Amino acid sequence: MVDGIGKNHNNYPDQMKLKGTDKSVDLKNLTNLQRTEKNKALFDMCDLNKDGKIDEKEAQSMRGVLLTASKGDGTLTKKEANKLFGKEMNAFDAISALADQQEAMMKDTEYKETTGNKTTHIYNSKNGDQYSYRADSTTDKNGTATTELDDGTQEIKYKDGSRQIIKNDGTVVSYDSKGNKTSAIVNGLITTFTPDGNKGVTTDANGKTVKIVELRNGEEVRTEFEHKDSQTISREYNGLSNNAKLTSITVSDREKNDNGTTSTIETKYNSEEDMKNNRPASAIRNKGLPTETTISYTYDDKGNQMITETDQTKIPASTFKNKDGKTIASSEFNAPQPHTVQKGESVSQIVKNALKEQGFENPTKEQLKAATEEFLELNKDTVKTYNGPKAKFKGNKYFYPNDKVNIPNFKLSISDKYLDEVEVVAAKPSDKMMASEADDTKILDKQPVKTKMHEMNYVAPDEFGPVEFDPNKNFLA
Numbered sequence: 001m002v003d004g005i006g007k008n009h010n011n012y013p014d015q016m017k018l019k020g021t022d023k024s025v026d027l028k029n030l031t032n033l034q035r036t037e038k039n040k041a042l043f044d045m046c047d048l049n050k051d052g053k054i055d056e057k058e059a060q061s062m063r064g065v066l067l068t069a070s071k072g073d074g075t076l077t078k079k080e081a082n083k084l085f086g087k088e089m090n091a092f093d094a095i096s097a098l099a100d101q102q103e104a105m106m107k108d109t110e111y112k113e114t115t116g117n118k119t120t121h122i123y124n125s126k127n128g129d130q131y132s133y134r135a136d137s138t139t140d141k142n143g144t145a146t147t148e149l150d151d152g153t154q155e156i157k158y159k160d161g162s163r164q165i166i167k168n169d170g171t172v173v174s175y176d177s178k179g180n181k182t183s184a185i186v187n188g189l190i191t192t193f194t195p196d197g198n199k200g201v202t203t204d205a206n207g208k209t210v211k212i213v214e215l216r217n218g219e220e221v222r223t224e225f226e227h228k229d230s231q232t233i234s235r236e237y238n239g240l241s242n243n244a245k246l247t248s249i250t251v252s253d254r255e256k257n258d259n260g261t262t263s264t265i266e267t268k269y270n271s272e273e274d275m276k277n278n279r280p281a282s283a284i285r286n287k288g289l290p291t292e293t294t295i296s297y298t299y300d301d302k303g304n305q306m307i308t309e310t311d312q313t314k315i316p317a318s319t320f321k322n323k324d325g326k327t328i329a330s331s332e333f334n335a336p337q338p339h340t341v342q343k344g345e346s347v348s349q350i351v352k353n354a355l356k357e358q359g360f361e362n363p364t365k366e367q368l369k370a371a372t373e374e375f376l377e378l379n380k381d382t383v384k385t386y387n388g389p390k391a392k393f394k395g396n397k398y399f400y401p402n403d404k405v406n407i408p409n410f411k412l413s414i415s416d417k418y419l420d421e422v423e424v425v426a427a428k429p430s431d432k433m434m435a436s437e438a439d440d441t442k443i444l445d446k447q448p449v450k451t452k453m454h455e456m457n458y459v460a461p462d463e464f465g466p467v468e469f470d471p472n473k474n475f476l477a
Contacts, residue, residue, distance in 0.1 A: 013074035
């Protein structure tokens with residue numbers, strides 16, 4: 001054996017044994033040791049900057065203190081420790097605790113120390129400070145454990161299993177006993193989460209909602225709220241990131257009624273530009289109340305507006321306005337008008353009613369045919385064709401009740417020459433016109449099935465349920 005092993009060049013030992021135990025202190029590896037409740041007697045003597053850790057300079061000081069206490073022979077007794085530090089300081093136990101912490105550090109494991117109601121966890125990773133940690137936990141008489149990490153973060157665990165994380169910047173995050181996040185306080189804003197974690201609602205100090213994030217139909221949706229006077233403006237985005245696309249804007253407000261009362265109104269816009277130009281897409285008045293009314297807005301290329309309101313009766317009513325807000329006739333609106341198919345409506349009934357609303361009081365067969373063809377073409381993706389067992393009904397067109405269809409502006413495509421003639425001679429029709437009308441009636445009476453227009457009347461073939469007829473022998477929806 002070579003002389004000098006276990007000692008440095010000054011012939012001082014590198015290891016100091018604690019007499020009566022199997023422990024020893026490595027005098028050359030004292031840096032990064034941390035102050036704990038058990039080792040504070042020795043630590044407070046050597047931690048010159050009071051940061052709770054031993055640096056290189058402080059390690060030399062501690063080494064000297066320990067060598068002096070052991071008289072440099074490599075073994076420390078309780079008597080020697082008490083002589084240096086004082087018997088009441090429990091110096092030997094403090095050095096013993098320091099040896100345990102050093103051993104854990106050398107083995108790359110966690111050091112755990114419990115004193116009374118306080119437990120300390122220390123881990124000094126060999127792979128870098130980013131993997132190292134320290135946590136001091138204190139448990140009160142109610143079973144609440146408060147843990148403080150070395151970065152100042154606190155974790156409070158309650159007896160029921162719930163917990164809170166409190167960070168240096170004031171952020172507070174709460175979890176239930178199952179580990180689900182229930183709320184978070186960040187920069188003074190409070191966010192509460194649903195039990196499934198799919199929705200978070202953020203409110204300000206006044207309790208007003210400022211943001212909602214949620215998982216909707218598997219897609220992340222973010223809604224931000226702006227409170228301005230009596231209005232609340234919500235902007236919905238198709239994602240959580242700042243570059244997510246704006247999909248809609250809803251303005252919630254109150255409006256005054258003609259009778260002096262007020263109603264709630266939620267108006268939806270498709271873009272910031274539409275909101276600026278007061279071009280809404282839809283609205284809901286008195287949402288959730290018995291008087292709830294839904295409103296849809298449709299625009300033509302001239303800026304004219306069709307406003308369709310549906311109240312508790314479920315019967316839509318439309319009004320028309322120009323871009324200046326003045327009421328206009330429906331015939332001046334040249335965009336397709338949305339319509340919901342009602343039970344009992346046939347294709348021909350929808351067309352005839354639409355023609356009548358647009359000023360075609362007594363349409364000719366040619367006008368009915370042209371209007372029906374245009375209507376079916378416009379709604380070709382919605383209309384159904386009968387292919388059931390009854391041969392005479394094959395090819396008939398129909399819709400289901402509640403189907404959404406669009407009605408063209410027939411004024412733009414159907415000649416109204418006949419209408420003009422009726423208006424001129426309505427007071428006294430000519431014999432020729434009387435004869436013409438009589439011929440038309442005979443044709444319809446004699447050939448009710450052969451005409452294409454009659455075929456268009458069938459709506460609900462019996463394979464879709466009981467067959468019902470109107471007085472004109474048209475199938476009803």
